[in-house]
Amino acid sequence: MPDSKIPMTSSRPYLVRAFNEWILDNDCTPYIVVDAGVQGVQVPNEHVANGQIVLNISPGAVRSLVVGNGALEFSARFGGVPMQVFIPLQAVMAIYAKENGEGMVFGSEPGSPDPDGTNDRDGSEQSGGQEERPSGRPTLKVVK
Numbered sequence: 527m528p529d530s531k532i533p534m535t536s537s538r539p540y541l542v543r544a545f546n547e548w549i550l551d552n553d554c555t556p557y558i559v560v561d562a563g564v565q566g567v568q569v570p571n572e573h574v575a576n577g578q579i580v581l582n583i584s585p586g587a588v589r590s591l592v593v594g595n596g597a598l599e600f601s602a603r604f605g606g607v608p609m610q611v612f613i614p615l616q617a618v619m620a621i622y623a624k625e626n627g628e629g630m631v632f633g634s635e636p637g638s639p640d641p642d643g644t645n646d647r648d649g650s651e652q653s654g655g656q657e658e659r660p661s662g663r664p665t666l667k668v669v670k
Contacts, residue, residue: 535595536595536615536616538615538616538618538632539593539594539595539596539615541621541630541632542558542593542598542615542618542621543593545621545629545630546583546593546621549621549622549623549628549629550584550585552623554623554624554625554626554628555582555584555587555623555624555625556582556583556584556621556622556623556624556629557580557581557582557583557621557622557623557624558580558581558583558598558613558618558619558620558621559578559579559580559618559619559620559621559622559631560578560579560580560581560613560617560618560619561577561578561617561619562574562577562578562579562617563577564614564616564617565614566597566612566614566617567612567613567614567617568610568611568612568613569581569611569613570604570605570609570611572604573604578619581602581611582624583598583600587602588600588601588602588611589601589602593615594615595615596614596615597612597613597614597615598612598613598615598618599611599612599613618632619631619632620632
């Protein structure tokens with residue numbers, strides 16, 4: 527019988543890399559949805575809406591994309607201004623193809639944002655509901 531107490535690393539970096547490759551192999555444009563409120567996220571804040579940002583990570587839109595086991599990073603231009611983007615992988619909420627919406631929305635893992643807002647960013651209980659979270663299910667929308 528397998529030992530269920532063996533600690534595993536997060537599957538999210540492996541899934542992000544695989545879905546990115548799959549989307550590109552199908553001649554589609556990979557977009558990611560990022561929780562901009564997660565500590566360590568460095569994205570252009572003027573493009574954040576409702577605490578989230580949607581980013582095109584296709585080779586034509588970014589340079590030097592690296593999806594490591596802890597973070598996703600690349601350089602890109604936003605309104606003509608170059609910026610180095612850094613996203614801890616627990617902040618990646620979804621990856622999908624712009625053209626047809628095919629992809630994956632990520633669930634909770636230890637240390638990841640909890641969709642129902644009951645845990646804070648490091649997985650511990652919140653005291654007194656300090657952070658205002660949107661209600662309902664997260665939604666994806668195509669940004670042109």
